[in-house]
Amino acid sequence: MVLHVYTSLLISSIFILGGFGKPSPAFSPPAACPVCASSNYIGQNNGSLAVQPRVTGKAYSRFIQIWLENTDFSTAQASSTFKKLASEGILLTNYNGVTHPSEPNYVASISGDFFGMSDDKFYALPVNVSTQVDLLEARNISWATYQENMPYSGFSGDYAQKNYLDPSSKGSYTYYMRKHNPLIICNSIASVPARMNRIRNFNDFAIDVNASALPSWVFITPNLVNDGHDTDITFVSDWLEYFLVPLLDNPNFDDNETLVLLTFDENEDYKSQNTLYTLLLGGAVSNHKGTVDSTFYTHYSSLSSVQNNWGLGSLGRQDTNTTVAAVFQFQAKMTNHTNTVSDADPLMNLSGVSTGVCASERWIPVTAPNMSAVGAGAGPVFASNITSTVSVDNTTPLNLNAMGLVNPATVIPSYSAPSTDPNANATSSPPVTSSKSTAGQGYRIRAGPLGVVCPALAILLL
Template identity: 50%
Template sequence: MEGRKKVIKCSIKFRRPLPDASANTNTTLHDTEVVKGKAFDRIIQVWLENTDFETAASTPLFEELAKEGILFTKFNALTHTSEPNYVGAIGGDFFGMHDDNMYHVPANITTIVDLLEERGVSWATYQENLPSDAFYGYTFTSPDYATPSDGSYTYYWRKHNGLTIFDAIAQDPKRAARIRTFNDFANDVVNGTIPQWIFVTPNIVNDAHDTTIDFAAQWMQYWLVPLLSDSRVNGENTLILLTFDENESTNEQNTVFTLHSVRNAVPSHLKGTKDDTLYTHYSTLSTVEANWELMSLGRQDTNPIVSNVFSFIADKTGYKKLHVPANEVPMFNLSGVVPGPLTSSRYVPFTAPNVTALGAGGRGVLLRPGLDLNLTPERMPAPVNLGRMNLTTPWQMSPETTSVGGIVGCAGAECP
């Protein structure tokens, strides 16, 4: 939620992809095989930033888009700040993270990528202003295309790129090549090779983080809206999920505007309707698991209170949703610290998932090698305040880190 707001007139015209002018076109994907899902064959998540539900819902473009999909009225982000929400959406937990520092998650932690690959479902993330595939740096600064007189602007931030935070992805060259630029997206569309699971992050200006929801809406009109009519992207069985990482107000529930399946995958009789089921970013994980009968992470994706499968997909897959009474809805607007391996003030090691859990896909938990299954949450040691010993969690890196092969630890380096 931190950061300055960039003052830009909303009359700026998005005529060509200037933000990615410095990005390289990289490896070519060959994703032509399709694994059929029970409700959809492709999901595209587009994440915007830091906006309260009512602010987005009253913006004209969002009002128009809501007529073509299902509006989730009780969809909640997980916590604050931004980064833990992106991490939770990939790994099923934010592991105690409560800030936007530079972290990495060890390779023995399972992610959505493991689940997808186990079933042969292709995937990629497309990050606006990422300079090249697999870029690992904390930020990237480009010429300021919106206000050229300012010289340059830091448009790309790693904290909004959840996949690169996991070593099991970023330290695997084949997987890292699927952390892609917007130029790659254009090429993949032309080549007919965009994958089945897609995560899109606009730059920090276009996602409303450093600007306003009106500015983000204008960018969406330029970038997203044309794609809704492009069958190469939004085919008959494509589900598009438009959401926000977190809300702006820290004194109320963390409800964010979330629109499910603009135009295509949603049945016509459900278009323009609202769904008041309790959902969170973990629900997207469980929905994907249910659709392709994936294994699970055994973390919050299997916690029924926070991981209900989206309604019309639950109907098609046989998933039984959990009704959560209003007085039992957790408070997601966490601005404090919970114990975890990604915090220095209440540090505990990474624990094993619930290996006996049954996920929304009707299957068990997928484990990566090297994880101590004996270290369960019940056996977790007492949290340690590493800060009092002038230490940081071993999973925090210095922002000086620029490559997976050259991680700069916080010992002897400047870290926030």
């Protein structure tokens, strides 16, 4: 998989920097409309999700977040499209990423931590890492993620295909990257077939919206050109005019009980505070159009706000840290929640090697959640039958690289695509290098560079 990932990155770089598959600098709609099926997406829909009743929340009954890539606040602020959208909702002027680079921000937004992740490499978080999905399912709140250009539900690699922006190109282009899909990175989601089926593509999105089957919690990731990763703010703005602007007038997407969070994963300038141009849109904020909120928020706020809205439990991680996980202020007023106000905002632009289950040079097992924490939803901290509640905070970090050991969190699981998916045999699936047994029974770990296998790591990882 490492070779596969680096090959995809190399191909992508060649195309962007002037190679034979360079995309057109002008935006081109990938489909006739945001809710139209497209042959530009290899993955065809698998039929709509079942329509589930929405659970009424205190401030909204549907939460949709759309993530864009690597853009400074001032850059987005200069866009006429972003200005127009800001007039339709609440501009959050102090919403921040939690670190650099991209992948740890995505992971943090659903699991309350980034577990020592300090790069964009392949990671598969162990099954004892709980996520917002666990909290939603505990209250029967429906959810799904929609990933543009992902070939099929639960696909676990990067995906290159014919470049639809340049039909004359003989090469392929990596439109979809796994690192921007936080749900597939978490084995507690990817190892469960019913959950894997909710990791869907944009043709699935079209059929779900048209069938009034869009779930109550939704995470949307555009492809690498439409999210700005490989393009610029003009291209992103054109995509928003094509995709989001009409959807805000579609009652199957946005009604008076819908909140839409439009944000970026991180800013471009690593030297400055990691502040992101972020908007709250949708019917739930129709009485707050054109307003500005300067409250200090981070990606952990999307966790705490959802928990507060539906009275959920918490993950006992940064989602319960009131300094970095403020609830959206318009909502806090409705729910009588008091946010913590600090004298100074913590720095959120830090990057580099840290300690955690993803840090091969400073590896420790998954730290236990704080079981006594009280989150914004006031419910109990989630703990499954495989969640370790034993503190490992004082564990001495291990340098697995120096020990010649493979970090189990970097080993590709052998999860299969859902059997109902007509594209389950797509050839771009990554090679299997390890195998995962049923949840809680552990990994079979491949030998490291020195031929050493460490069963203890597998046990600690779980």
